[in-house]
Amino acid sequence: MSQPSPQLPRAIDQGLANCESCGKITPVVACRCPRCGSTLHLRKPASLQRTVALLVAACALYLPANLLPIMTISELGNVMASTILEGMVEFWHRQAYPIAIVIFVASILIPIVKIVALVWLCAAAAGKVHPSPRILGRIYWFTELLGRWSMVDIFVVSILVALVQFGAYMTITPGPGALAFAGVVVLTMFAAMSFDPRLLWDRLEIMNATETPSPTTDHE
Amino acid sequence: MACHFCDTLHEASAVPEGSAARCRRCGVLLYQNRSASLVRVTAFSLASLILMGIVNMFPFLTMEANGIKTELSLLRAASELIREGSAAIGWCVAVFTLVAPLAMAGGMLYVCGPLLHGRAAPGARHVARWLSRTEPWNMIEVFLLGVLVSLMKLGKMADLCFGVGFWAFAVLMVCMAAAVAGIDRNELWDRLEVAAE
Numbered sequence: 001m002s003q004p005s006p007q008l009p010r011a012i013d014q015g016l017a018n019c020e021s022c023g024k025i026t027p028v029v030a031c032r033c034p035r036c037g038s039t040l041h042l043r044k045p046a047s048l049q050r051t052v053a054l055l056v057a058a059c060a061l062y063l064p065a066n067l068l069p070i071m072t073i074s075e076l077g078n079v080m081a082s083t084i085l086e087g088m089v090e091f092w093h094r095q096a097y098p099i100a101i102v103i104f105v106a107s108i109l110i111p112i113v114k115i116v117a118l119v120w121l122c123a124a125a126a127g128k129v130h131p132s133p134r135i136l137g138r139i140y141w142f143t144e145l146l147g148r149w150s151m152v153d154i155f156v157v158s159i160l161v162a163l164v165q166f167g168a169y170m171t172i173t174p175g176p177g178a179l180a181f182a183g184v185v186v187l188t189m190f191a192a193m194s195f196d197p198r199l200l201w202d203r204l205e206i207m208n209a210t211e212t213p214s215p216t217t218d219h220e
Numbered sequence: 221m222a223c224h225f226c227d228t229l230h231e232a233s234a235v236p237e238g239s240a241a242r243c244r245r246c247g248v249l250l251y252q253n254r255s256a257s258l259v260r261v262t263a264f265s266l267a268s269l270i271l272m273g274i275v276n277m278f279p280f281l282t283m284e285a286n287g288i289k290t291e292l293s294l295l296r297a298a299s300e301l302i303r304e305g306s307a308a309i310g311w312c313v314a315v316f317t318l319v320a321p322l323a324m325a326g327g328m329l330y331v332c333g334p335l336l337h338g339r340a341a342p343g344a345r346h347v348a349r350w351l352s353r354t355e356p357w358n359m360i361e362v363f364l365l366g367v368l369v370s371l372m373k374l375g376k377m378a379d380l381c382f383g384v385g386f387w388a389f390a391v392l393m394v395c396m397a398a399a400v401a402g403i404d405r406n407e408l409w410d411r412l413e414v415a416a417e
Contacts, residue, residue, distance in 0.1 A: 008245050009229045011222035016229070018222040021349045022409040025222055025229075035413050036349050091372070099372045102365070137225055137246050148359050151316065155297075155359075155366025158313045160373065162300040163283050163292045170285070170377075174306040182309050189356060201226035201246065 010205070012042050012198075020044070044196040048122055054191035055118055061183045062111065068177035071157050075170045083177060084108065084153055107153045107181070114143045114150075114188050118195060125199035130207070133200040140200075144192050150185045154178060221406070223248060232406075250406075257403040258411070261332040264399035268325040271392040278384035281367070285378035293385060294318055294363075316359040321396060324358050327351045328399055331408070340415040348412060355400065361393050 011018055017028040022036040033040055044050075069081030082090075084107045091100035117139050123129050124136055157178050164172040221232045223243040230250065235241050240252030254260070281292040294317050301310030327347045334341040341347075367386070374380060 010227045011229050012227055014229070016222065018224055018227065020224075021352055023221060023224065023406050024409065035409060036345055038349060087373075094375075096372055099369055102369065106365075133226070134246060137248065141248075144356075148356065149362055149365070151359055151362045152366045152369060154309060155313065155317075155363045156369050156373065158297040158301050158309070159281075159292060159366055159370040161304060162296045163281065163290050163370070163374070165290050165300070166285055166288045169288070173304050174301055174309060178309055179306060182312050186312070193356070197225050198227045201228075 010201075012202075015042075017042050043198060043202075044194060047194055047196040047199060048125060050194040051118060051122055051191045054187050054194065055115055055122075058111075058115055058184050058187040058191065061180045061187065062115070065111075065177055065181035065184050066108070068180060069175035070153065070177040070181060071160065071172055071175050073164075073170070073172050076168065081175060084181065087153075103153065106149050110146050110150045111184050111188060114147055114192070117143050118188070118191055121195060121197075121200065125196075125203055127203055127206070133204050136200050137197055140192075140195065140197050143188075147185065147189045147192055150188075151182075154182050154185070221250065223250060252404050253407070254402060254404055257407060258332050258336050261328055261399050261402040262336055264395045264402060265325045265328040265332070268321070268392055268395045268399055269329065271388050271395060272322060272325065274388040275385045275392060278388070280383055280385040280389065281371075282381045282383060283374070283378045284381075291383075294389075316357055317363045320354050320358040321360050321392075323354050324351065325396065325399065327354070331412070332403065335408075335411050335415055338415055340412055344412060345416070348408060352405065358396065358400075360389070360396060364390065364393055 011025060015027055015029070016025050017030075017040040018025055019033040019036060019038055019040060021038045022033060024033055024035045026033055026035075026040060028040050028042050031040060032038070066084055069083050070087070072079055072081045074080070084103070088100050088103045088108070091097075091103065120129065121136055121140055121143075124131060124133075157174055160172045161174055164170055222229050223246060225248040226243060226246040228243055228245040230241075230244065232241075232251070235251070235253045237253050237255045241250045242248065243250055276294060279291040279293055283290050283292070298310050298314035298318065301307075301313060303310075328351065330341055331344045331348050331351070334344070367389075371380065
């Protein structure tokens, strides 16, 4: 792949807005997209602020999500609370390695990787770090794709709660950790949606403009 | 058109059926030309709606332990949580597994069905706009993974039995994925624009 060349025209330079819901190009002065009626923006409004705010909220919920029990199992009078980590360790001890790995990836790895990746993307968009936008773009695409799979543990709780209702013999009830965990997943999904990947390329444009004031014209 | 990823302007030209156009700068997919897109979306979303009816009419899983029988259905998975005092999670589960898929399938059918005959349904613009917002919240494939994990968790504790609902749900997942991937967003809007005139 060739290096991104600064000569490629950008929509923002010509005052054109790319409609976020239908993808039509319209001058931003029109305010509303003539095709679908959405409000037009050159960039997602307050993208970095929103993303960072949602990430801070997600981080705050991350600890209770992992420390508080996501469900309590009461079996013949014994009440046992189980956190996400304990659920994974139990599968590991029972030698159900694939399931233990699925839970580890979906519930522990993906949320933390997603938060770290989005913080890094925000830092890059704000000009604090300077990795290649192409790699960053791929990371962004990945975080958007993977985030939803973290929801699997919440669904497991909902399925077990609905299924295991045997009165005194055995009953499963949801715990407070489940709410916190669902909060983490939903907040990081919103954070990924409010992040505007075009900011990464804008940063590159600014860097190119400052580093090479007069572009060489050896080859077209 | 402009790349939604890096804002580079492109001259949109028609691509042959089955292929796609990519951004010159960042390489992201810009648009693609799907074969028989409208027919496929209409067919798969109609099939999804029918399957949703089946999924909710028949039990998903039945479990028997100590002579007590419990049944799982999508509705129960959400309503039990609400009953147990976790209303917020219950509603989340309901939205992700019932409301969002239903809205997606219904919306796609409503928009693409009339388009097959070159007509735009009243309010199709608003429906199509909401479709793209609903898409990330449709989590039926994640729920199916959740079912598998739960099965492993319950293990030999009780007799488990798959119901018709479970198999319908597995097929529903495939149909929904096919319907969502069936049409390119730009193509849908281009067709809507032409039909509305």
